Amino acid sequence: MKLIGSLTSPYVRKVRVVMAEKKLDYEFILEDVWAEDTKIQIHNPLGKVPCLLMDDNGSLFDSRVIVEYLDTLSPVGRLIPQTGRDRAATKCWEAIADGVLDAATSIYIENNRRAPESRSQQWVDRQHKKIAGALESMDNSLGDQAFCMGINFGLADVAVGCALGYLDLRFPELNWRSQYGNLQRLDEKLQTRPSFVATAPPKP
Incomplete structure (x- = not known):
């Protein structure tokens, strides 16, 4: 492949x-x-x-x-539950994490790919509200669990970890760790995994 x-x-x-x-x-x-x-x-x-x-x-x-x-290609490290409510919950975690990415990439494109006279601060502010709302929801849902879905690492954690990593890359000024302690704890755990270490984006 x-x-x-x-x-x-x-x-x-x-x-x-x-x-x-x-x-x-x-x-x-x-x-x-x-x-x-x-x-x-x-x-x-x-x-x-x-x-x-x-x-x-x-x-x-x-x-x-x-x-x-x-995830269907190998039984090694199954990341998505195959059926039922846990599968739907995992996909919801992925959806909200991707929602953070959609909003964050929209801000980045607006501020870096559009001509200054064409940019909309109202649009940017709207995307920031989406990010804040999603982070608060994820932090509350995570609670004191080890991983997003409880005790097992899965796709939900991959999606959330990549979203948090992108915020660090493009918007370090957000300082999300100061507000969302549960997500910070999860992120610290994820950043020690070889898969996250090997795929860390280059720093600007």
Whole structure:
């Protein structure tokens, strides 16, 4: 398999962490989707990463779709419950963590990819409110549990860890640790895992 992505994309990182946890072999192909000569749309018509190229030349895109597929490839380190309420709860954790990423990447694009005269502070403020609300909800839901779903590490923790890592990368001024102690405790635990260490984004 080949994974097309970037070193700073948190969605790509989520897939890379899952592949590391599942001990899956793949080739990592760097791609700048903002470059004029990007070829990403050959494999993903939406022009986004991550994109997974499979051995039969088929492709999968969207991190949620990719990690769902990857978890079926090996029984090693099952990350998503197969059925029932725990599965739905895991996907909800992933959804709220991805919501943080969606808001954070929107702010970054607004402030760095749009012309200054076209930027909307009202839009940016709206995205910050989403981030704050999601962090508070996740912190409360986590409580004193070891991991998002209780005692076992899973996809929920991967998604949350990647979201928190992206906030550290792009918005260190948020200082979320001072407000969300439960998430801080989880993050400290996740950052010791080899899968997170190996996929840490380069510092600006």
